[in-house]
Amino acid sequence: MKENGSLQHLGYEDWLSVAQPQILEHIQNHVSEYYPELAATQKLQVVLTEPPRRKLYTVLFDLAINNEHGITEKSLIAKAYRPKPKRDANNDEHIYKCQYEFEMHKKVYDRFKDDSDGFRIIKPCDFMPELLCLVIEKAEGKDLGRRIYTAKHRYLNFEVRKERLGRHFERAGKWLAAFHAGLADGTKTYFEAKAIEADLQAKFDGLEKSGVLPKSLQAFKKQIFSISRSLDGKPMTQTYLHGDLKPCHIFVRRKVVMPIDFGNMVVGIDYEEVGRMLAEIKLIYFGATPFKHSELDTFLQNSFVKGYFGTEEWPPLVQFYYVSWLTTKWLRRLHKHKWLRNPIVKKSEFVVKALAVKDVVNKTYITPWFYASMKKALDVVDKAKSNSKSLLLLLHGTLLPLILDAGEFLL
Incomplete structure (x- = not known):
């Protein structure tokens, strides 16, 4: 993998052709760490459920974790920072912002994950600095x-x-x-x-x-x-x-x-x-x-x-x-x-x-x-x-x- 978001110089289509398979492969290799209780009893498969959604500075990948019967056990969002290439773009700033979002999300999750007063913080699962990508559970409702x-x-x-x-x-x-x-x-x-x-x-x-x-x-x-x-x-x-x-x-x-x-x-x-x-x-x-x-x-x-x-x-x-x-x-x-x-x-x-x-x-x-x-x-x-x-x-x-x-x- 390229390191620290160095794919960002590529045009969107070229970036997507390289980043998407790497993101899916990474999540597939680490899904047992996200949900050890599921991986202990069944084989899990990560699949893309919708075409990537391009936002202003990010690209969202909707993912499902399916069991061997094709039934979805969990849904995830992979959020990759993908700023439009600019001559004066500061890549370090986007690396920091992506990591900061993951760390702050984890801070809130650790503080409130045991609360039972009708509140729920969705689980932050992973952070990939090489792709400026964080992985979180998908919010329900x-x-x-x-x-x-x-x-x-x-x-x-x-x-x-x-x-x-x-x-x-x-x-x-x-x-x-x-x-x-x-x-x-x-x-x-x-x-x-x-x-x-x-x-x-x-x-x-x-x-x-x-x-x-x-x-x-x-x-x-x-x-x-x-x-x-x-x-x-x-x-x-x-x-x-x-x-x-x-x-x-x-x-x-x-x-x-x-x-x-x-x-x-x-x-x-x-x-x-x-x-x-x-x-x-x-x-x-x-x-x-x-x-x-x-x-x-x-x-x-x-x-x-x-x-x-x-x-x-x-x-x-x-x-x-x-x-x-x-x-x-x-x-x-x-x-x-x-x-x-x-x-x-x-x-x-x-x-x-x-x-x-x-x-x-x-x-x-x-x-x-x-x-x-x-x-x-x-x-x-x-x-x-x-x-x-x-x-x-x-x-x-x-x-x-x-x-x-x-x-x-x-x-």
Whole structure:
């Protein structure tokens, strides 16, 4: 075998023709180490069940471990890092990232593998540095993103689906609380308004450069900075964060929660990750929402908060980080037009520029949606902050559609 990912200079098809048989051979030779209890009683065969799935920086191989009768005993995923060849690509960085993901996954697995509270961490089986490939068990069931998509487009039995989803999100909140508590490093830290405001100011500057009118952001900046200063010096808990928690990275099957993808774990503030997850849930209804289902995102947010805190009340820090992450998502969405990167569209770039399609989409669709969502959230946080007797900080109430005059964004 080539060492330390040296196959990465090859084109994709050439890389696949070399890497795929090596990956299958390696797993076949080591499967008895992954599952000695199975190998002790029967002969096991590793087979590829689907064509390789090419992602942006990785290639996924769906594998089955079959017994001598052809019955699948276990399912695996081989995840090979396969960055697109670049002149300035740093191969060492991808070697580190692949190994880091495996080590962090193993760290979480070792910490939680004996828990029986409805949580399950899928088993990390192997790491092949020579192929930048890690091998893990395949998560069972469906991820929460797919379950949300199914529910929000169904009118039949919607309430039943909604309640079931709520229970799944509550369990997901419980898992994240256990994850943060189990991996807390004990370091004391405090909310630093000045540093956080500098980060927010950079985001607002980015929004202005992306075409959002400065006058539209002034009220936001005033409100969010006021809230930030009211939290200055507040003690916070530092722990390991999942780093990329979103509905599609949480699988559920019956009453079992199975989070995946630990390659972005980092030490940080627990409440910030809660706020980020709530922003991800909000984005399930990015844009138009069927009226009948318009309350689903709020319901799922509150279910997640209930799982994490034991109550549907949102602490002020969580609310602040929620708004902060909405700001981040707003900025990212202004640049996230994948269709503009289509080769056919690129050839007609002059047409796109002439019609200013991207600018129109940003001003008539993306900015008004985020403006409405953040305005609603900030108003509720501000109102709750001014009432010292009330801690019922539900960020956007009934989430009835808020209709804004989009004219100010078209000036």
